[in-house]
Amino acid sequence: xxxxxxxxxxxxxxxxxxxxxxxxxxxxxxxxxxxxxxxxxxxxxxxxxxxxxxxxxxxxxxxxxxxxxxxxxxxxxxxxxxxxxxxxxxxxxxxxxxxxxxxxxxxxxxxxxxxxxxxxxxxxxxxxxxxxxxxxxxxxxxxxxxxxxxxxxxxxxxxxxxxxxxxxxxxxxxxxxxxxxxxxxxxxxxxxxxxxxxxxxxxxxxxxxxxxxxxxxxxxxxxxxxxxxxxxxxxxxxxxxxxxxxxxxxxxxxxxx
Amino acid sequence: xxxxxxxxxxxxxxxxxxxxxxxxxxxxxxxxxxxxxxxxxxxxxxxxxxxxxxxxxxxxxxxxxxxxxxxxxxxxxxxxxxxxxxxxxxxxxxxxxxxxxxxxxxxxxxxxxxxxxxxxxxxxxxxxxxxxxxxxxxxxxxxxxxxxxxxxxxxxxxxxxxxxxx
Numbered sequence: 001x002x003x004x005x006x007x008x009x010x011x012x013x014x015x016x017x018x019x020x021x022x023x024x025x026x027x028x029x030x031x032x033x034x035x036x037x038x039x040x041x042x043x044x045x046x047x048x049x050x051x052x053x054x055x056x057x058x059x060x061x062x063x064x065x066x067x068x069x070x071x072x073x074x075x076x077x078x079x080x081x082x083x084x085x086x087x088x089x090x091x092x093x094x095x096x097x098x099x100x101x102x103x104x105x106x107x108x109x110x111x112x113x114x115x116x117x118x119x120x121x122x123x124x125x126x127x128x129x130x131x132x133x134x135x136x137x138x139x140x141x142x143x144x145x146x147x148x149x150x151x152x153x154x155x156x157x158x159x160x161x162x163x164x165x166x167x168x169x170x171x172x173x174x175x176x177x178x179x180x181x182x183x184x185x186x187x188x189x190x191x192x193x194x195x196x197x198x199x200x201x202x203x204x205x206x207x208x209x210x211x212x213x214x215x216x217x218x219x220x221x222x223x224x225x226x227x228x229x230x231x232x233x234x235x236x237x238x239x240x241x242x243x244x245x246x247x248x249x250x251x252x253x254x255x256x257x
Numbered sequence: 258x259x260x261x262x263x264x265x266x267x268x269x270x271x272x273x274x275x276x277x278x279x280x281x282x283x284x285x286x287x288x289x290x291x292x293x294x295x296x297x298x299x300x301x302x303x304x305x306x307x308x309x310x311x312x313x314x315x316x317x318x319x320x321x322x323x324x325x326x327x328x329x330x331x332x333x334x335x336x337x338x339x340x341x342x343x344x345x346x347x348x349x350x351x352x353x354x355x356x357x358x359x360x361x362x363x364x365x366x367x368x369x370x371x372x373x374x375x376x377x378x379x380x381x382x383x384x385x386x387x388x389x390x391x392x393x394x395x396x397x398x399x400x401x402x403x404x405x406x407x408x409x410x411x412x413x414x415x416x417x418x419x420x421x422x423x
Contacts, residue, residue: 066337070344077348116355123351124344131340229355236362243369250373255380 016097019090026087027102029227030234039228046221050214058214067131074124076218077117078146080226082182084114085149087230088156089179092172101241104168107175109233111156113226118150145185152178 008016029035054072061068091107094100125143130136137143152174159171207215250256305312 065331066341069341073345073348113355116351120348120351123347127340127344127347131337225352229359232359233362236359236366239366240362240369243366243373247373250377250380255384256376 016094019094022087023091023094023103023106026106026231026234030231030238036228036232039224039231043221043225043228046217046224050218050221053214053217058211059208061211067128070124070128070131072215072218074121074128075215076222077120077124079219080222081114081117081121082186083226084110084117085153085179085182088114088153088175092175096169096172102238104172105234105237105241107172108160108237109230111153111160111171111175112233113230114153115150115157117226118146118153122147122150142185145181149178149181149185152181
């Protein structure tokens with residue numbers, strides 16, 4: 001029996017179905033006409049509200065004082081970076097497994113968002129480091145791992161742009177490799193000696209109630225913003241691919257040279 | 258004299274700190290600093306031992322100065338708006354950059370669709386022209402055949418008439 005005709009086992013099929021849900025869900029949202037305006041509208045409202053709450057409602061932190069205001073957007077961006085990387089990793093696995101173009105469209109969109117959100121995490125983190133430690137950069141574990149993760153996704157985007165015919169498969173491999181680093185970075189906060197701590201124990205759960213409210217509202221706002229950008233980019237990646245396919249069909253039919 | 262000693266102590270403190278913190282680029286400079294520091298230390302020790310009240314005054318002055326430095330640093334952190342503004346501005350600049358990137362991609366797609374539409378229109382026109390030309394050729398050929406047949410018929414009829422007349 002050839003590998004193409006071999007039927008996967010029940011466990012593998014269940015994993016495949018589970019991994020396909022986010023891809024199907026995002027494409028379903030991308031098909032809906034008003035998804036992007038609605039998500040962007042909610043995000044705009046959220047930006048206005050959270051900006052007000054960050055500066056007028058949330059109290060000053062014990063040790064970091066006013067500098068801690070960076071935390072509300074910096075960590076929210078880090079969460080979106082992890083989400084983008086996870087989506088890119090799942091889509092890449094599914095693309096390598098089933099070779100469905102829609103998985104590849106989502107992987108590309110998520111990778112570009114990972115680069116954008118990762119850039120914000122690194123820049124705002126660096127500014128926060130300057131404010132808290134008087135240093136722009138420290139080669140501590142979490143910062144170095146975050147930089148490596150970001151560089152990996154910059155590599156993904158460059159591979160997609162310049163690697164030619166097999167770019168999708170090469171980039172998918174790179175994305176899976178990069179996704180494996182996310183749990184390491186997330187758990188690195190305990191191992192990190194220098195990273196600024198969100199709460200008293202370096203845990204978001206230990207923030208005061210006002211701070212926690214503002215923080216989770218920021219995360220929600222950026223989640224809407226993230227999905228507005230993601231769906232918009234998925235749509236353009238899909239349109240790009242469809243135009244390419246149309247050209248190929250037209251060339252095959254002898255309509256175009 | 259006391260003022261000079263106090264000044265010397267305060268001046269020697271950052272000097273000693275700077276000296277221990279540096280990586281010592283030249284041994285000669287270090288030796289000079291060490292000699293100067295040692296001399297100052299000796300002068301200070303003598304002055305402090307000579308008058309315990311003066312020693313208390315020096316300690317109090319240094320404590321006050323250190324406390325003020327801490328207050329200033331805390332105040333700077335508490336009111337540090339510059340870095341917060343920089344961080345928020347960076348976030349908005351990157352967000353705006355990504356939106357502009359998306360918008361440009363959208364424009365490129367529109368241009369691509371327009372180009373494809375034009376290419377398809379040109380291809381359809383060329384095909385139509387080719388078809389029309391083929392139709393015209395076929396018609397011309399049919400006309401020529403009909404004419405030839407008619408001519409042949411006329412010639413045949415004329416020959417038949419001539420035979421009958423004979």
